Amino acid sequence: MTPVPDPTRFHDLYAQGFLRVAACTAPVVLADPHANARAVIEQATECAADGVGLAVFPELGLVGYTISDLLLQQSLLDTTEQALADLAAASASLLPVLVVGAPLRQGGALYNCAVVIHRGRILGAVPKSYRPNYREFYEARTSASGIGLAGQTIAIAGDTVPFGTDLLFAATDLRDFVLHVEICEDLWVAQPPSGAGALAGATVLANPSASPITIGRADTRTLLCRAQSSRCLAAYVYAAAGEGESTTDLAWDGQVGIYEAGDILAESGRFPTGPSRATADIDLMRLAQERLRMTTFIENARATPPAAPFRRIGFTLDPPIADLGLRRPLERFPFVPSDPARLASDCYEAYAIQVSGLVQRLRATATKRVVIGISGGLDSTQALIVAARAFDRLGLPRSDILAWTMPGFATSGETKANAWALMDALGVRAAELDIRPSAELMLRMIDHPAGSGAPVYDTTFENVQAGLRTDYLFRLANHHQALVLGTGDLSEIALGWSTYGVGDHMSHYNVNSGVPKTLIQHLIRWVAEGDLYSPEVGDILRRILATEISPELVPAGADGAVQSTEAKIGPYALQDFTLFHVLRHGFGPARIAFLAEHAWSDPAAGRWPQGIAPDARRGYDLAEIRHWLGVFVERYFGFSQFKRSAMPNGPKVSHGGSLSPRGDWRAPSDGNAALWRAELAAIPES
Numbered sequence: 091m092t093p094v095p096d097p098t099r100f101h102d103l104y105a106q107g108f109l110r111v112a113a114c115t116a117p118v119v120l121a122d123p124h125a126n127a128r129a130v131i132e133q134a135t136e137c138a139a140d141g142v143g144l145a146v147f148p149e150l151g152l153v154g155y156t157i158s159d160l161l162l163q164q165s166l167l168d169t170t171e172q173a174l175a176d177l178a179a180a181s182a183s184l185l186p187v188l189v190v191g192a193p194l195r196q197g198g199a200l201y202n203c204a205v206v207i208h209r210g211r212i213l214g215a216v217p218k219s220y221r222p223n224y225r226e227f228y229e230a231r232t233s234a235s236g237i238g239l240a241g242q243t244i245a246i247a248g249d250t251v252p253f254g255t256d257l258l259f260a261a262t263d264l265r266d267f268v269l270h271v272e273i274c275e276d277l278w279v280a281q282p283p284s285g286a287g288a289l290a291g292a293t294v295l296a297n298p299s300a301s302p303i304t305i306g307r308a309d310t311r312t313l314l315c316r317a318q319s320s321r322c323l324a325a326y327v328y329a330a331a332g333e334g335e336s337t338t339d340l341a342w343d344g345q346v347g348i349y350e351a352g353d354i355l356a357e358s359g360r361f362p363t364g365p366s367r368a369t370a371d372i373d374l375m376r377l378a379q380e381r382l383r384m385t386t387f388i389e390n391a392r393a394t395p396p397a398a399p400f401r402r403i404g405f406t407l408d409p410p411i412a413d414l415g416l417r418r419p420l421e422r423f424p425f426v427p428s429d430p431a432r433l434a435s436d437c438y439e440a441y442a443i444q445v446s447g448l449v450q451r452l453r454a455t456a457t458k459r460v461v462i463g464i465s466g467g468l469d470s471t472q473a474l475i476v477a478a479r480a481f482d483r484l485g486l487p488r489s490d491i492l493a494w495t496m497p498g499f500a501t502s503g504e505t506k507a508n509a510w511a512l513m514d515a516l517g518v519r520a521a522e523l524d525i526r527p528s529a530e531l532m533l534r535m536i537d538h539p540a541g542s543g544a545p546v547y548d549t550t551f552e553n554v555q556a557g558l559r560t561d562y563l564f565r566l567a568n569h570h571q572a573l574v575l576g577t578g579d580l581s582e583i584a585l586g587w588s589t590y591g592v593g594d595h596m597s598h599y600n601v602n603s604g605v606p607k608t609l610i611q612h613l614i615r616w617v618a619e620g621d622l623y624s625p626e627v628g629d630i631l632r633r634i635l636a637t638e639i640s641p642e643l644v645p646a647g648a649d650g651a652v653q654s655t656e657a658k659i660g661p662y663a664l665q666d667f668t669l670f671h672v673l674r675h676g677f678g679p680a681r682i683a684f685l686a687e688h689a690w691s692d693p694a695a696g697r698w699p700q701g702i703a704p705d706a707r708r709g710y711d712l713a714e715i716r717h718w719l720g721v722f723v724e725r726y727f728g729f730s731q732f733k734r735s736a737m738p739n740g741p742k743v744s745h746g747g748s749l750s751p752r753g754d755w756r757a758p759s760d761g762n763a764a765l766w767r768a769e770l771a772a773i774p775e776s
């Protein structure tokens with residue numbers, strides 16, 4: 091099944107390129123394969139009802155990891171095979187691919203294996219490569235290593251199935267679901283077998299484990315799973331043994347977890363009583379996209395060919411066609427973490443990146459002054475507090491930050507007062523330059539009706555003001571040997587919401603170009619709350635945060651309503667959501683609408699970032715999401731690239747990406763939006 095924007099399957103996570111997986115653990119009955127197989131069937135049945143496509147169980151889970159020499163008992167080994175046959179038969183009507191641990195004989199040796207079973211078939215058995223035989227472990231006494239075993243088969247209860255460390259299990263009907271299996275210690279070595287599996291195309295790495303618990307070991311496991319999923323650009327599904335394992339000398343905590351490209355998707359509670367599992371939806375499309383982008387992944391695959399080519403075992407998953415929801419962490423604001431500690435750390439880094447970008451440019455050019463237009467809005471405020479810190483760091487007086495507030499036809503008393511208060515409180519050199527006379531002259535000279543007082547407030551009327559401000563700033567920069575500091579943020583650059591060339595699009599250096607609008611308010615709040623300047627500056631910053639975002643280019647209407655940016659180009663909350671997923675993941679409109687609906691439709695669900703007032707916590711339904719996605723598609727793909735192709739320098743800030751044509755995003759200035767428009771049209775209304 092290829093994720094396509096099929097309107098009838100829009101709400102179906104499998105059609106959208108996700109795979110629901112479960113990492114399971116259950117009390118084991120030592121040396122009783124039938125009892126343990128029954129416990130697996132019980133969980134597998136629940137998993138199937140939950141839409142799970144892959145369920146991973148612990149190492150040697152059919153017999154218990156801690157049975158030591160009992161592993162070599164003939165009765166145990168024969169019964170294990172029967173239990174596997176029973177398990178395979180019981181799986182016939184179940185959705186998930188099952189990965190279970192069992193000891194198996196082949197070619198005169200015993201192997202600690204992961205057996206992969208699906209819909210009545212044993213698809214294959216993978217032996218453990220690295221058997222720990224140090225400290226508390228004695229595996230070499232009972233089992234042989236699977237290292238180098240390739241191209242072989244194994245007999246299980248009369249059935250002959252592929253056997254070796256050269257196996258990948260690939261769904262024929264779910265794009266990019268390719269499974270590799272390794273066993274516990276295999277993850278602890280410098281080059282885990284799953285590395286080769288991933289380079290050969292596996293996107294999902296399973297690890298049935300039996301890892302005795304000692305203080306701190308759980309953290310090590312999480313570290314290893316996250317790191318392996320990160321360097322393999324894969325999902326890692328880890329399930330450790332728990333209750334029932336022998337406590338003769340050790341204890342067991344049943345840790346299970348699901349990781350994806352370094353992220354923790356789900357972890358269950360440790361030391362559970364009874365069966366327990368973690369379930370999460372793996373984003374196969376994201377993993378495939380990450381690999382496409384990170385071209386060193388495939389280079390690494392070529393540089394390190396596997397000892398033997400991997401065999402691909404095909405199977406048909408036949409996932410349900412249904413709305414199963416979406417079970418994975420999903421930020422409403424991909425640029426603004428909902429975890430307060432993470433947000434604080436992101437703000438620290440973003441601010442430090444902006445400051446260091448400007449410090450280097452001033453140092454390299456031996457420039458001792460900047461000029462900047464201060465509107466009292468968010469962007470110029472942020473640029474000014476970045477400049478102030480950069481000047482402090484360079485030991486330059488803040489009085490050499492030359493700030494102008496430049497009222498135009500729609501400047502409100504409130505924003506102008508905020509602009510003045512901020513400039514004064516920061517101790518920069520503040521001045522006012524009324525652009526209206528020049529603007530009136532220009533409008534008259536170009537025969538614009540507004541030049542003779544007619545209320546024609548079109549784009550030209552707006553751009554005359556934005557253009558004149560920029561013109562003044564550049565000439566002031568010449569006059570004072572200064573740099574013009576840009577203020578336009580990443581979201582405006584994405585949407586082309588600036589006046590080209592002779593306008594706020596241009597500057598000598600733009601400290602905000604890597605910062606999305608949804609993050610800027612948090613950066614300003616972080617500076618205010620952290621008292622990075624004086625309490626007075628903090629109060630002014632809070633006042634600025636409370637003002638509606640408006641370009642203030644068109645006079646307020648008769649009802650006093652100010653020109654609202656978001657009413658025109660869409661809520662920045664949604665546009666930044668789309669921007670992140672387009673830029674970082676290359677997702678199309680159908681995928682983004684699916685994610686946005688899960689992130690945004692219910693304001694009561696999930697966490698909000700700190701600092702967003704309860705009455706501002708609104709939701710968006712699919713129809714609204716579709717509408718604003720349409721605006722994004724037209725402006726981003728269809729219109730604004732010519733502005734980005736000529737944008738000034740400025741530092742990349744977010745891992746989401748930058749839009750510099752020299753940095754992160756290159757695209758033709760004469761492209762079109764047809765492809766995305768067509769996909770958008772296939773998104774259902776609800």
Ligand SMILES: Nc1ncnc2c1ncn2[C@@H]1O[C@H](COP(=O)(O)OP(=O)(O)OC[C@H]2O[C@@H]([n+]3cccc(C(=O)O)c3)[C@H](O)[C@@H]2O)[C@@H](O)[C@H]1O
Pocket residue numbers: 549552553556582586587588589590591593594640641643655729732759760
């Ligand atoms: N692909 C392409 N290659 C080369 N040139 C291209 C082009 N597509 C259009 N153009 C030309 O570009 C011009 C249109 O671009 P441009 O002059 O920028 O004007 P435009 O993008 O039409 O308008 C600027 C908008 O940004 C808003 N704005 C301005 C300033 C600040 C803020 C803010 O809130 O921060 C918002 C303003 O309210 C206005 O609605 C046209 O003359 C068109 O012919």
Ligand SMILES: Nc1ncnc2c1ncn2[C@@H]1O[C@H](COP(=O)(O)OP(=O)(O)OP(=O)(O)O)[C@@H](O)[C@H]1O
Pocket residue numbers: 462463464465466467468469470471494495496497498501559577578579582594639640641642
């Ligand atoms: N009244 C003004 N006085 C001085 N500069 C201004 C004024 N209005 C706009 N500017 C300059 O033009 C930039 C773009 O202005 P605009 O208000 O249209 O959009 P913005 O991106 O929302 O910026 P801000 O949040 O700083 O207002 C501002 O950041 C500022 O540098």
Ligand SMILES: NC(=O)CC[C@H](N)C(=O)O
Pocket residue numbers: 149222273274275276278299300301302
């Ligand atoms: N069963 C195993 O392979 C366990 C080994 C692993 N090093 C651990 O401590 O968890």
